Amino acid sequence: MGMGAGLGTGNGDGALALDAGVPVGPNGADPLPLGNVSTYPASIPILLSPEPCGPSGPFLLVLVPSAAEHAEQRQAVRDTWGRGTPPKPPKTLQNAPQMPETPRNAPETPENAPETPKNAPKTPRNAPETPENAPETPQNAPEEPETAPETPSMRTIFVVGLPGSRAAWRALREEWLRHGDVLQGAFPDAYGTLTLKTLLLLRWASRRCPGARFLLKADDDVFVNVPALARHLRAPTLPRRLYLGRVHWWVPPNRDPSSRHHVPAALYPASRFPPYCSGTAYVLSRAAALAVLAAAPHVPFVGPEDVWVGLCARRAGLAPRHTARLAGAMRVPLDGCCYGEVMFSAHRLRPDDMREVWGVLTGGGNGCGALERALGVLRCRVMAARAGGGW
Structure with missing residues (x-):
């Protein structure tokens, strides 16, 4: 794709430099304002951050x-x-660094940098051996999780804002430590x-995971058939700057002030x-993600x-390149033919x-047997195409 270690620089987005870990929320500075804003945010303070990707990056970076x-x-x-x-992050809260109490505009230093699993204190070299710090052996090595066949190299990152309570704050931090x-x-x-959130995840991906070939943004109630999507993304006919999804065509802005989708005419x-x-x-x-970030400061932040x-x-x-195989808001029945043979994604799943x-x-086959395939695949294709935009 022609984008090496310099990813995220020289593209007009001066805000790509990630911020120091300013303590906000229960004990710290004020958060960024809520609601529609017309000014592009030059910076977004980061409280918790995953480890950067490796030099080569995954084939698919999933941002949720x-x-x-x-x-x-x-x-x-x-x-x-x-x-x-x-x-692999730390496993417990006991060895986690405490939330730093630093001034709101303090320069980034090792002391006030955004927390990442890698800057949790490590066990001293001469500490007595315990079940927690014992050297890994075949007997106590963690089991590798089972993965679906043909799964490409991928990594999943969840982006969140400020919790509504101290209990939720603690639970989120423990989740970050665990995963x-x-x-x-x-x-x-x-x-x-x-x-x-979308701006933050794109900035993080551009700076901390520059080797990822594709970014998939998906909501947390979406199911994705990653192997099928990956096969599609490997097609040589796709453009270098790819923006792929279920396309909405020429939608009018919502002018109702009481709607959460409200877009003021101003x-x-x-x-x-x-x-x-x-x-x-x-x-x-x-390449498309970098182009979006470069254009972002010049677009109304709606x-x-x-x-x-x-x-x-x-x-x-x-x-945008349309595919009906990304379902959009369409409800997809829990059917093996739809999920295994037709759709790349489905929305509103518990x-x-x-x-x-x-x-x-993953239970053997793709859940779409010979008898179901004749009508099941056709039914799902027709349903997806009729939901808008054609096939």
Whole structure:
């Protein structure tokens, strides 16, 4: 894709430098404001951050916006389609660094840098051997998780905002320590800040995972058939700057002030949005992601977040590429033929639904037998095409 170690620099987005770990929330500074804002945020303080990717990066970096309290949804993604190979984080709160109490505008130093699993204190070299720090042997080595066949190299990162309570704050930090896959920004965790979450995850990916070939943004109630999507992304006919999803065509802005989708005319006066991909699940190649970030400071910072990404893409000269195999908001029945043969993604699944589909797809075969295939695949294809945009 032609983007090496210099990824994230020289593209017009001066805000790509990630911020120091400013303590906000229960004991710290004020968070960024909630709601539609017209000013592009020059910086977003980061409280918790995953380890950077390795030099080569995964084939697919999965970025999942999630509410801080949605621990069950995140675990369902980890247990099913979102399995990757993140670095091993610390296991307990006992060896975690405490939240630093530093001035709001302090320069980044090792003391006030955003917390990552790698800067937790390590066991001293001459500490007595215990079950916790015993050297790994074949007998006590952790079991490798089972993965679906043909799964490409991938990594899943969840991005959240500020929890609503101290208990939720502690639970989130313990989750980060256990899994090492949570990125937390210093803004309220609400629908109105989804655009901030998307900007944060794109900035993090550009700086901390520059080798990823593709970024998949998916909501935490979406199931993704990663092997099928990966096969599609390996097609040689796809453009280098790929913006792929279920395209919404020329949608009018919502002018109702009481709606959470409200877009004031002063912020976006045009009568229609340009085509954009549904925010439930879409793919950006790394070249496309950089183009979106470069255009972002010059685009009204409006919600919904998928509209904002579409506006950035339009300014960057990116045309969205439609596929009905990313379901958008369409409900997909829990059917092995739909999930195994037709769809790349499906929306509005509960955690139990995700596990049910995963069990079907990994329990031998793809859950679509010869008898079901004749009508099941056709039914799912027709349903997906009729939901909008054609096949």
